[in-house]
Amino acid sequence: MQNQDSDKFLQLLRSKRWRVSLRILAFIIGVLVSAFTLFNVLFLYRVLPHGGLW
């Protein structure tokens, strides 16, 4: 039963449609994570010299 499930998942993973979807998802996650990270780094870079954390 578990082997069948694995095979199905492997097939799904190998299907072209799934691969394209995954790549689009990865692309969106990449944009969001990177934008958020850069924003935070620059924001903290500006805020911390002013008054510190606390």
Added chain:
Amino acid sequence: MKRLIEYTKRYLPSLVPLLLPSLLLGMAIGLYPGYQAYKYIWKDAGFCLTCHQHDYAQISWQESVHGEITTCHDCHHQPLRQYVEEMFVLATQDSKHIKHIPNIQNELCEACHISNPHSRSSLSGPLEDEDLEGMPMIDKTQLHALHLSEKTTVPLPKEFAVHKNRSLQQSYGRLNKQKSDQKKDEEERLITCVDCHGGIPNRAHNFSATDASCANCHEKTAHKPSELQESFGCRICHFPEFLIEQ
């Protein structure tokens, strides 16, 4: 959940090469919106003004010299925890009751208005180095330098509880109407920028020194002004000495 973990362990090696190029490309492209978001929030006054509608404070800032070359964060500095505190205060208190005269430290003004500032790292507005070169520097202009080296016993503007005593607000520094009941601290202190640029007549981003600021310390002149002084005030004659470099 257990199965998902098992699948992840098994198929992650094949997923990584599949997703890595897309992730890297997405990250490279994400740098641009990240920088734009930072720029808008930190360098554009429009972001702050979306919520902080201060009416005359906003107008006086926009029309002042500062309005042309600075943004909110150039002067409004605060530690991280205050961002959280402000949200709490705004959510739980009536902001109409939060009235005070801010006590601005000299270092803040000196970031732009002194020849060799302690730090300029806090400047975020559209200010360029060339703009700084043309500014009046307090260490080089005669009367600024003189005032900042003198001491006074007059209380700092923040000590005047203007929101509690309206008559004090109206009579502050008026020629011939100097308040005799203004309590003075016995302790002498150096004159600071806010004594002239952040007193009661300078509310809400209006930083120009007024005759009322002069009268607050120059009591003898304020009590018995000559005819000339009464007609023309202080600044019409003394203003250039605050701007012309030595």
